[in-house]
Amino acid sequence: MDDAMLVEDVSKRFRIYHERNQSLKSAVMRRGRAQFEEFWALRDVDLAIPHGKTFGLVGHNGSGKSTLLKCLARILVPDSGRITSQGRISALLELGAGFHAELSGRDNVYLNGSILGLSRRDIDARFDDIVSFAGLEQFIDSPVKNYSSGMYVRLGFSVAINVEPDILLVDEVLAVGDEEFQRRSLEKFQQFRDDGRTVVVVSHALGTMQTMCDEVAWLDHGRILGVGDPEDIIGRYAGAVGTSEPEAPDGGSCEARVTSVVVSGEHGAATTVSGEATRFRVEWSADEDVRDVEHTLTIRTLDGVTLAVASSGGTGARTLKRGDGAVELVVPRLPLVAGTYVVDATLNRPADGHVVHRADHVAEFVVHPAADSDGSVGLVALGGTWVSTGR
Numbered sequence: 001m002d003d004a005m006l007v008e009d010v011s012k013r014f015r016i017y018h019e020r021n022q023s024l025k026s027a028v029m030r031r032g033r034a035q036f037e038e039f040w041a042l043r044d045v046d047l048a049i050p051h052g053k054t055f056g057l058v059g060h061n062g063s064g065k066s067t068l069l070k071c072l073a074r075i076l077v078p079d080s081g082r083i084t085s086q087g088r089i090s091a092l093l094e095l096g097a098g099f100h101a102e103l104s105g106r107d108n109v110y111l112n113g114s115i116l117g118l119s120r121r122d123i124d125a126r127f128d129d130i131v132s133f134a135g136l137e138q139f140i141d142s143p144v145k146n147y148s149s150g151m152y153v154r155l156g157f158s159v160a161i162n163v164e165p166d167i168l169l170v171d172e173v174l175a176v177g178d179e180e181f182q183r184r185s186l187e188k189f190q191q192f193r194d195d196g197r198t199v200v201v202v203s204h205a206l207g208t209m210q211t212m213c214d215e216v217a218w219l220d221h222g223r224i225l226g227v228g229d230p231e232d233i234i235g236r237y238a239g240a241v242g243t244s245e246p247e248a249p250d251g252g253s254c255e256a257r258v259t260s261v262v263v264s265g266e267h268g269a270a271t272t273v274s275g276e277a278t279r280f281r282v283e284w285s286a287d288e289d290v291r292d293v294e295h296t297l298t299i300r301t302l303d304g305v306t307l308a309v310a311s312s313g314g315t316g317a318r319t320l321k322r323g324d325g326a327v328e329l330v331v332p333r334l335p336l337v338a339g340t341y342v343v344d345a346t347l348n349r350p351a352d353g354h355v356v357h358r359a360d361h362v363a364e365f366v367v368h369p370a371a372d373s374d375g376s377v378g379l380v381a382l383g384g385t386w387v388s389t390g391r
């Protein structure tokens with residue numbers, strides 16, 4: 001087989017149960033039959049992943065990328081079709097997946113390594129590299145429940161790459177970690193490629209995907225819409241994302257414009273963690289001095305529910321000098337649950353409501369669950385603590 005992995009006609013179906021919280025009594029009454037709906041997370045997927053190449057998967061949230069990676073990692077079994085592979089596979093699929101909170105970093109490295117098929121002696125030989133790559137020398141004997149989410153990711157990634165797999169599967173961790181860690185990770189990917197190993201990577205960081213991948217596949221609603229040259233596929237995908245926007249195009253008189261909004265957490269750009277400090281950097285450009293304006297950022301869900309509107313007006317409208325500049329909104333503890341969110345930005349004159357520039361959907365960002373997440377669902381992370389009050 002010339003390919004490291006071959007995916008033939010793979011489909012994966014999930015069931016969504018509607019009556020999860022039904023009582024035992026009613027379940028018994030229905031003789032254990034649950035009500036559910038089925039849908040296909042992957043449909044007739046065919047892919048050939050060549051040996052020694054870095055292969056990328058792009059697509060909308062929910063398009064099936066993680067499901068496909070889990071099938072490749074054999075964590076999920078397809079409902080039909082076939083996946084064949086050659087060589088040892090190592091996977092880093094979710095933030096902190098496979099770690100035991102109560103165990104130390106050291107014990108988790110041994111546990112993870114043995115799951116990936118290494119003997120104790122193999123791990124002994126690699127242990128120092130794993131710890132130093134993760135930069136966790138001082139913390140390796142603390143329980144991982146005390147780690148920040150960035151520390152989790154660094155350790156998980158470090159184990160996954162240092163076990164020297166033939167095939168490495170990585171889901172959306174490129175954007176996590178500080179710049180230094182990201183740089184070292186990219187170097188490691190490059191080294192992997194030079195060693196002739198195969199990497200399958202999922203990311204929304206399209207720029208990085210374009211530079212690091214040899215080939216890219218585009219998933220949409222569980223189907224492959226295209227496979228091929230990264231520039232071509234990512235260009236088509238980005239084009240489709242752009243044109244599928246229901247919002248009106250940018251508006252306003254435009255003597256000054258918001259050129260970009262960069263959202264960053266403690267561990268990198270375009271991604272943050274529930275409850276952690278998050279910055280929204282608004283970059284603007286003005287053709288002339290524009291007086292008495294304020295910046296407004298709106299954060300909403302992908303389906304358009306407005307969650308917050310933050311305006312700089314509270315600190316007084318100000319004049320933008322001709323040229324370029326930036327202003328930052330700093331949120332000390334981001335109160336959003338895990339998910340993907342959209343940012344709209346406007347530049348307006350509060351005195352008369354004149355809109356200088358409106359940029360809808362100027363940025364998207366991903367919020368990862370906190371390491372100590374209690375699995376909260378909804379939109380808002382309350383950040384509360386349960387306290388027993390006796391009895």
Ligand SMILES: Nc1ncnc2c1ncn2[C@@H]1O[C@H](COP(=O)(O)OP(=O)(O)OP(=O)(O)O)[C@@H](O)[C@H]1O
Nearest residue numbers: 014015016041059060061062063064065066067068
């Ligand atoms: N265990 C599960 N049970 C039911 N539905 C699931 C399960 N896992 C995933 N899904 C659903 O399958 C679809 C594909 O999910 P998947 O996580 O593969 O998407 P994705 O492309 O990785 O998205 P994202 O970019 O947000 O990570 C989604 O609609 C998701 O809600």
Ligand SMILES: [Mg+2]
Nearest residue numbers: 065066067171
């Ligand atoms: Mg995913």
